[in-house]
Amino acid sequence: MLFRLECRKIIRSAAFLIYCVISVLFFATNYYNDCKGGVYISSGEYKIVEDHDLIMDGAVNMLAGEYTSNKYVCYPFGFYKAVHLRESKQEKIAAYLKEITGTDGKEFEALFSGGEKYYTGSSDQPIYSFDSIPVAEGFSYDRFREIMADVDDMLGGGSYYDPETLVYNYSRVPMTEDEAQAEYDSFLKEDRITGGLARLFSDYAGIDLGILPVFAAAYLTSADRKRRMHEVVYTKSISSFRLVFTRYAALVFTMFIPVFLEMVAALIQALFEYPGQDMDIPVMFTLPTFWLLPILMFAAAMGVVITEIFSPATAIFTQVVIWFMSTMMGSAELCGKIGRFTLICRHNSPANRAEFLMNQDNFIFSRFFWAAVSIVLVMIAAYVYEAKRGGRFNAIKLFGKGGILRRKA
Template sequence: MMLFIRECKKIFHSLTFIIYFAAVILMFFTQFWPAMDEPVTSSTIDSYELAKISGEPETIMPKALDSLTGCYFSNTYRCYPYGLFKAVHLNSRDNDKIRDCITEMSSLNADELEELKAASSISHVKVGTNELESYNVKGVPLSEDITYERFREIMGEVDDILGGGSDYRPDDLAYKFSQEPMTHEEILEQYDEFMEKDHIAIAYGRLFSDYLGIILAVIPVFVAAALVTADKRTKMNELIYSRRISSFRLVFTRFAALVLTMVIPVLLCGAIASARIMYMYKGSTPDIAGAFEVSGKWLLPDIMLAAAMGMFISELFSAGMAILVQFAAWFMCMMMTSMPLYGHIGRFTFICRHNSLFYRSEFMKHYSDFIFSRIFYTAAALAAVLLTVFVYELKRGGKFNGIMFFGKDSIFRHKT
């Protein structure tokens, strides 16, 4: 216990932790706080411009087919494979494959498709540096035998041909082609869910986790890497290596101290948010405990994994490598997050998003996946800490000195 307190104290005094603290507070006040400007009431909820994704095959299929046919005619497909725009132009063989997909989904054959192309009106749109012909295609007849399952399958092939990230990615079809504004009744239903099922606070808890999760998936790595490498940097490592304490106890104590200290600013923000919610919704009974529960499940695995990876990679390679790996993983996760920013949590989603106070049912639809991902990343974090113990024990006994790519201990260097 004493060691744990000392480790916590060490972290509190480190500059990386102070910056971490400031970053969490900054994120909280700049991103989440504006959502608490005024309470959600049955009369103000209309201003949130809620949209719904009907997901009905009858809506999706014709719209998606029209869009794909138009793109096929101009041979220009807009893709966002890693979050950034990419205009895809296919070679004739691949474009023919798209044609085959279209003819399977529609009742038109290749010749009829050509006729449609000739009959379609053309407008010019600027895509990138080029003025491209854009075909206004409407009402391509769907094949009578096509089922929605088969349609999704074919669209999956189309997305593969385009290299991924297109509008036709099966999981994005519903969002891209069946989005429409909610009716007033539907909006009121959302309000009821917000009040009755989320008991106000849980909805805020999700939004809070959404914003803070963005940075908690990456910045703990700095605090962890700094803590691990401080021993070497201050030439204290041999003093510590020669102590009686087991590597297991030392590494786990440090990990626990890292996680606990890094949870503190999050709890502080949670407390501030709770106070604000209680004040805004005087007269109601917001489920503050529920909000802390959802945020805890959501954010704790993020902090744990980022900290554990920071410890493990710093011990195995270097702090720089730990930062590089975690930042690259964060960047890819962020860039590949699909729109809309809710209802997309999968079994292996690291950075979970739910950027709204509403759509509770969308979140609950994936709740088991959400729990799975949280357990998975908690387990991954613990596994990374165990590996750290192993590496630490090897280093401590002089069996291993860490992997270096460059310099005199480089693994590429011929040892003499």
């Protein structure tokens, strides 16, 4: 069976060995270390509550700052984008702000002249921030959500005003001691320990799975050419779709092996740390698999498709950029917000079960979305492979001699 032969080929490669070593080191230094001696949940940690006043207060001050700066930060599909609005749209935002604050004319201008002004990076455009813009008394939360939805539409989506994420962006409060105790009880009873640990495990593993597979995928996809055996493979009768998909499936399967073993290690650690406690054993495998597999699938698919079209170096560079944006910008919150298009979901805590459940729909959607994107990418890779195989396409060279992006002297 070709799949078995491909797996054997991957497992014997240096790229796979390096991948395993880094993955295990990452697991040992992060998750394993965090959970050594058992997890603790302390007062002072933040939790999400649905407080309409908090949401309206936070959102209106954020909108005031972005409106005054005319720089709206958005994360469509999880990627950073700064939006600058035309005058007519700015006027519409101003009208909404007047409606929310219940001010007009000079009163509105006075309110908006009190912001803190600062500069970022090398830009000479000032950025404003506000923390004391009031919401008109008795202003309806339903109307507020309508306005936020329209503002988010105007900005192209993924803004801080997306009604789905308002609660995660603006409604966080520190836990009291009693609340921390309640959270811990929830960790023991509702999550049955492994539920919370599985989330924490997935959070950590998602970070390295967003980047490491691309190295192995790019290396192994280019191996035939590097070994000068691509022409021999091209002349074999296997279809390009079958070959590319089998190799991709073998990549994903083999690269999931160390993750699976880490899950086993995490479970053994939990059994040692919480002897005799009631635990949900299967969730230690099911949740991380559902959480992490799409991340691994996407990173591997990027490695395959970009290597086929361009080169292994371009594939790695592209995925590094996506990974950086996804982990550092798109998912700036370590806990809580999971958008419909979040690739690397974060939940850096064994607690906050309720908060995670609030995102469940988005979480499920995002997993299926990225898995589907990965399959589409591999289909493109198979199409490109077939074209290369028949001499109808050569990989596009970006840099170096003959590269399309090469600087002319």
